[in-house]
Structures are given as C-alpha cells and as structure tokens.
Amino acid sequence: MTVEKQYSSDFEVILSHKHDNGDDLWTPPDKRLIKGSPFSTLESVMYLLELGMEPTESILKECAELIFSTWKEEGGFKLYPKGSIYPCLTIHAANTLCHLGFASDVRLQKTFQHLLDIQYVDGGWRCNKFSFGRGPETEYSNPFPTLTALNAFRFNNNYNKEPALNKAVEFLLEHWRIRKPIGPCHYGIGTLFMQVEYPFRNYNIFEYVYVLSFYDQAKKDKRFLEALDALKSKMVDGEIVVERVVPKLAGLSFCKKGKASNLATKRYHEILRNLQI
Numbered sequence: 001m002t003v004e005k006q007y008s009s010d011f012e013v014i015l016s017h018k019h020d021n022g023d024d025l026w027t028p029p030d031k032r033l034i035k036g037s038p039f040s041t042l043e044s045v046m047y048l049l050e051l052g053m054e055p056t057e058s059i060l061k062e063c064a065e066l067i068f069s070t071w072k073e074e075g076g077f078k079l080y081p082k083g084s085i086y087p088c089l090t091i092h093a094a095n096t097l098c099h100l101g102f103a104s105d106v107r108l109q110k111t112f113q114h115l116l117d118i119q120y121v122d123g124g125w126r127c128n129k130f131s132f133g134r135g136p137e138t139e140y141s142n143p144f145p146t147l148t149a150l151n152a153f154r155f156n157n158n159y160n161k162e163p164a165l166n167k168a169v170e171f172l173l174e175h176w177r178i179r180k181p182i183g184p185c186h187y188g189i190g191t192l193f194m195q196v197e198y199p200f201r202n203y204n205i206f207e208y209v210y211v212l213s214f215y216d217q218a219k220k221d222k223r224f225l226e227a228l229d230a231l232k233s234k235m236v237d238g239e240i241v242v243e244r245v246v247p248k249l250a251g252l253s254f255c256k257k258g259k260a261s262n263l264a265t266k267r268y269h270e271i272l273r274n275l276q277i
Contacts, residue, residue, distance in 0.1 A: 075114025
C-alpha cells in the first residue's frame with residue numbers, strides 16, 4: 001500500500017473499521033455509502049487519499065466501482081437504496097470520485113451538467129428537505145454542499161470560466177457577511193465554523209478558504225481575504241494547528257487536536273500556491 005510510512009498506523013486504524021457497518025468497504029449490507037460516519041465509505045476514501053494513498057491502489061479502485069454503482073442515468077447518485085436522490089449526496093459522491101481521478105469520466109461529466117441544471121436561484125445547492133422546519137433562512141441554499149460542489153467542479157476543465165460557478169462562489173462569499181445559519185440545514189458562520197477542523201469533513205474556516213482559493217472570482221475579493229487572514233491568525237510557527245476533530249478520529253496521528261499537522265499545513269501551502277503568494 002502506498003501510504004507515507006509515518007502514517008502507516010493511521011492507515012491501519014482506518015482499515016480496521018472496514019467491516020464495522022456489517023459489509024465490506026465501510027458499508028452496511030444495503031450499501032448506504034454515508035452510513036457509519038466518520039468511517040463511512042466516502043469519508044474513509046478521502047482519509048486514505050489525504051494520507052498519500054494512490055487512487056490506483058486496489059482498495060480505492062474497488063471503492064470507486066462501489067460509488068459508481070449508485071450512479072443514475074440522469075446524473076445523480078442514490079446513496080440510500082430506499083431514499084431519494086438528494087443534491088447534497090450527489091455532490092459528496094461526485095467530489096469523492098473527482099479526488100479519485102474520475103472527473104473526466106462520462107458519467108461524472110453528466111453529473112456536472114445535472115448539478116448545473118438543478119442549481120438554486122441564489123447560486124448554491126439545496127435539498128427540498130426541511131429537518132428544522134421552514135423559515136426565511138431556509139430560502140437560501142446550503143453552504144457546505146455548495147462548497148463541496150465547488151471542490152468537485154475544480155477538477156473539471158475550464159471551471160473558472162463557468163458563470164454558474166462564479167455565482168456559487170459569490171453565494172459563499174456573501175455568507176461570510178451574512179454569518180447567520182442559512183439553508184434548510186442551517187449552516188452558520190460562528191464559533192464552530194471559525195475553529196480549524198481537519199481532515200476536511202465539515203463546514204469550517206479552513207476548508208472554506210482552501211476550496212475558494214481555486215476560484216479566480218474569490219482570490220482578490222475582500223470577503224475571501226478577510227477569511228484568509230482569519231485562518232492565518234490561527235497558525236503557530238507557520239503551521240496549521242488542528243482545533244477541532246471528530247472524537248472517533250482523535251487517535252489518528254495526522255489530525256491530533258491541539259497539535260500542528262504536517263498534512264494540514266501542506267493544504268495551507270496549496271492555498272498560497274493558488275494565490276501565488
């Protein structure tokens with residue numbers, strides 16, 4: 001397995017959870033690919049990639065085939081066999097496959113077009129599911145799925161020339177001003193958002209700045225630069241320090257709470273390269 005030697009123990013821990021949900025590849029028997037967080041199929045794939053595993057490794061190839069098995073002809077992904085095809089789930093599946101190197105696959109190209117076709121009027125993406133009831137705030141898109149969609153689209157050719165994606169970027173930049181919880185799932189910019197969470201799996205300042213740094217629309221925007229400065233202010237001796245990690249990942253060496261993370265700092269340097277700083 002091609003994982004950096006210093007993270008081999010982390011790989012073993014992730015692999016040890018492969019059958020927790022009752023089947024192989026972190027899935028339950030009915031193949032719900034987001035079941036078992038933080039060791040769901042989609043999340044576990046992203047951890048392995050973050051640790052340096054090549055997408056060509058057999059286990060990741062098997063995971064890619066499993067994810068594609070949920071793809072539907074209209075472009076969505078049905079991650080719950082008996083559930084609806086929600087935009088947020090399609091987005092997370094597409095993002096994982098893009099990180100696995102499948103952005104140019106004809107199925108994902110169809111998914112990209114599907115996502116553009118269902119983009120909400122404010123530029124983001126949202127599901128018609130109102131777990132918190134309905135109110136004025138639910139008329140907005142959901143910021144985190146929108147951020148994840150942009151993370152996937154950046155693997156597509158000419159993503160910086162797509163006006164629809166610029167609109168999604170603007171939606172997220174405006175959330176920096178709005179701050180309050182918005183969207184049917186109530187994503188806000190408050191205390192938790194401002195804590196550096198790593199690995200990327202929730203809406204937070206680090207992933208927000210990282211993804212937007214790929215988009216020309218954001219790079220010189222005052223709102224983005226404010227967010228970048230906020231992230232910089234949290235660094236210690238030039239390194240990213242993990243402020244928040246889900247408890248079940250606390251034992252992994254690459255993302256220890258309160259400690260500097262070499263891999264997280266590499267992501268920060270990627271931000272700087274994107275901005276040519």
